[in-house]
Amino acid sequence: MAAEAKITMLGLSGAGKTCYMLGLYATMQLGLQGFTLATTDMDEDLRLTSLWEKMVDEEGEDRWPPPTGSEPYQYEFDFSYGMRPLISFDWLDYRGGAMQSTSTQEDYKILLNRLRESSCVFLCVSGEYLREEISSDTQLGLIKRKAGISRMNIFLTDLTKNLKDSQRPFPIVIVITKYDQCAERAQDKISREKLFDDIKKMFNTLFTPSKDWLVMLCPVSLGKELGKDSLTGKIDPKNLHLPLVFALYAKLREYAMTEQEKVNEAKIRLDTLRNGNWFQRLFTGDDQRAAESSLGNYQNQLQEIQQRMALLAQELTNAQIFLGGKEQQVDV
Ligand SMILES: Nc1nc2c(ncn2[C@@H]2O[C@H](COP(=O)(O)OP(=O)(O)OP(=O)(O)O)[C@@H](O)[C@H]2O)c(=O)[nH]1
Ligand SMILES: [Mg+2]
Incomplete structure (x- = not known):
């Protein structure tokens, strides 16, 4: 890989x-x-x-x-x-x-x-x-x-x-x-x-x-x-x-952002399916179950990434990190 x-x-x-x-x-x-x-x-x-x-x-x-x-x-x-x-x-x-x-x-x-x-x-x-x-x-x-x-x-x-x-x-x-x-x-x-x-x-x-x-x-x-x-x-x-921990933290952050987008999209899709009238819902039951399951998957993935980030963040609490010249605290 x-x-x-x-x-x-x-x-x-x-x-x-x-x-x-x-x-x-x-x-x-x-x-x-x-x-x-x-x-x-x-x-x-x-x-x-x-x-x-x-x-x-x-x-x-x-x-x-x-x-x-x-x-x-x-x-x-x-x-x-x-x-x-x-x-x-x-x-x-x-x-x-x-x-x-x-x-x-x-x-x-x-x-x-x-x-x-x-x-x-x-x-x-x-x-x-x-x-x-x-x-x-x-x-x-x-x-x-x-x-x-x-x-x-x-x-x-x-x-x-x-x-x-x-x-x-x-x-x-x-x-x-x-x-x-x-x-x-x-x-x-x-x-x-x-x-x-x-x-x-x-x-x-x-x-x-x-x-x-x-x-x-x-x-x-x-x-x-x-x-x-x-x-x-x-x-x-x-x-x-420390530089390595920061680099890997930043990569996980990128993953987390992508995963968060997937969660958001899946939520919107699910809302649309749930909000149909009873007649529409009759035909979209399978879609809804599929959307629920993929939302669940994305949420689990996101949580997994966030746990990894939290482990790394512990090491970075005293690090000097700047965004646009302003000092930052790492967050998860
Ligand atoms: N005082 C001190 N000297 C160091 C330290 N790290 C490396 N050096 C010295 O710096 C020299 C060059 O280090 P290298 O790691 O070979 O440099 P490089 O960037 O890989 O160089 P190139 O391979 O030519 O691109 C070493 O031979 C050491 O003499 C350090 O932490 N303290
Ligand atoms: Mg070298």
Whole structure:
């Protein structure tokens, strides 16, 4: 069966995409608050696990995975709660350089096509660009270029052209990878807000009043100690699961909206059948029973989806989520 959700991470080479995915898989495979992740292919599991173990066990430059080559890897995962599968998704790990290829190059085309099919996009910005407060437009422009943000905006503009109504607002996570690199500047609440303000400046189009984007801001790190020394620091991942939980929550929300529409339509149909006079009802008894049964089915489906959403929403109560620049609480 094809995966239900598709997640694509945008970020230049070295942004931390591969490390993020390895860490996400390793932590969630063991289970986190009852949620677990499994690859559908055992060979992939071996590959991911051995790269992760190298990172944890070794010291020096070799602990890190090599930059991803021109051949992208596609992974498929099942996301479950306890033993119960909630939703499946797939993930593409590609070389960040593809983002900067010219539009005729093959890997650029693969990325663009995949983006158009994605149910959530992660924008990956490394904490190394956020060490200092942004103080001028020139500095802002420089960071936007270095972190590939101007390029990301081009991809997002293309994406928004092809969205269906049920996909609006489209879910985006701004993942601040290597947060350990800038954590020092964000020790208290006020300085943390300042850091988040800098991010909002970098991605200003995602925070303007509109119903196009549902944006989550999420700092992640593979370990606090890596900020000082990435060659020997202990691997101790933080927050890696949150972007994923948000992406899957958003996909379920899309399902719930579609299912709600079916419930509404079935209700209208049933009302029409019930409101006929006795003579008409004589001939529509079977239709009415069929309509009642499909309404029941749709309602059960909707309830099932809402239960899954509620499980995920528990994890998102402290998350920073914005719609049209305004902070939101997740609801079910
Ligand atoms: N301090 C710190 N460094 C990290 C962290 N995650 C990754 N790195 C460093 O960032 C480097 C690049 O990470 P990758 O995951 O390979 O980057 P990528 O985005 O996959 O790059 P490409 O495959 O070339 O597109 C790693 O080799 C590490 O040195 C982190 O959480 N903290
Ligand atoms: Mg990579």
